[in-house]
Amino acid sequence: MNEQSFNVQIWQAFIVFFSAIFTQNILLIYFLGLCSFVGVSKQLKTAGGLGIAVIFVMTTTCAINWFVYHYVLVPLHLEFFRFILFIIIIAAFVQFIEMVIDRYSPVLYHNLGIFLPLITVNCAILGAVLFMVIRDYSFIVSVGFGFGSGIGWFLAIMAMAGIRERLANDRIPRGLQGPGITLVIAGLMALAFIGFTGVLQQ
């Protein structure tokens, strides 16, 4: 890799990073990872912890799975196994990290580790990894994409938690309480995020 193509890739990673946050937000545009989004968005503090865990896991699993894909699956012509392999690698990696954090850093476990099992089989994580493969990103771009997608997810759940904290004392029709109103809000937020389309051209 010469210096020029490296610079191009850094620039591309930068663009992909921002587009993953705003125009291609994995949660609000692709609606992936909704289960934990609806379940754990009642409080800002909790939502923040989960969001950071998602950022961390997305970035690292994108990096790991990029190597697995390009150095194991492609040479062996086993691309069609990527779904299974990505899932088990994500699950194993998250489990492993959780165990290590749990044992050695109670503070980190309290703030981050406890959320890891919740996102072990989160479809947003798998979605990000598959997008990375489908769009044929290079390694640097993939890391930028994973990091950006994580931040996009984090922003979305933080915004939702902020709204839900304010809604907590409002009078909501009984049939809409809980997940109902949350999905309605998510839809409105998604509409708002469409406003970012056109800010970036990939």
Place this chain on the structure above:
Amino acid sequence: MIITLIISVFIVSSIGAALAFVLVLSEKKFNDYGQCKININEEKELTVTGGKNLLSALGGEKIFIPSACGGRGTCGLCKLRVLEGAGAVLPTEEPFLDKSELDSNTRLSCQVKVRNDLKIFIPPELFAIREYNCKCAEITDLTYDMKQFRFELVDPGTISFIPGQFMQFLTPVYETNTEEIYRAYSISSDPADKNHIELIIRLVPNGICTTYCFRYLKVGDPVRLNGPYGQFRLTDTDAPIVFIAGGSGMAPIKCMLHHMKNTGNKRKTTYYFGANKLKDLCCVDLMHQFEKELANFRFVPSVGALEPGENWTGVKGLVTNAIKEDLQDASDGEAYLCGSPGMIDAVIKVLKEKGMSENKIFYDKFE
């Protein structure tokens, strides 16, 4: 083709196996907390292997805490109090716990990991749900189509329940019934009698369980019940009570009255019993007995339609009429309803007209 298939399956399986191997090794190294003791309600001590969450550790010991999400921390049902050894409340638990729960050390058992000895408190009603092997001890006719069944508990020999709760009755296979089914019946007996359970059952034409109880069940027969279940119960306030129940809906009310007598409860209480016909009226003597024994209790039966020649001096008409005529101001009271959905809906309407707020009306619909 076949070779490709074999090779690819082999490669993917070996990657999976390698990952599993790494995980098992790291689990051994990082997740080894040895044997931990769990002290439950200061009564029982379990020894479990550490490293699991409390919900599954208890499940492994056949103590089942309700959980809808399967331990992922999203339903908030698996609450119990962990008095010692749980560490700080995790951010995943906080959204599900209010201030009083935080103060009482309530935790989500799926989020609490067993790493050391724990001291926990499980609400007795949760702890108590189990199967009871019983023996039918007595069958009493209450009316032409209602019987009271008294069961002696054999294994386990005692039960404690909250008045208003129900049990499930396992109907065995018999002549016209080919599969075992459960039916729920409210407990009618005195909660102080911990060795017996009484149920009031009304014959439902062609009902699988009621037919069994009326036609086949004999004194001395073995019976299997499980429970107790249900949230229908008296509140802890001093508000006047209105009981409304007809037929076998009397069961939980009778149980509550026994309990009120045992605890010397002085709340102003009125029981409206609606009978369609005079022959549906039952337990009148018992209710008059309660009127004498309880500080402030009144029994108001009403009869819907009289047959020619019958003599009835009490309230005539539906139970809603009795409430309209007899009940004065209901605004500060609480109502406990038990019976068919139609009756309950009609009564709720009348009670609201009398000024009772809807959140003070508690009911158990028999469906």
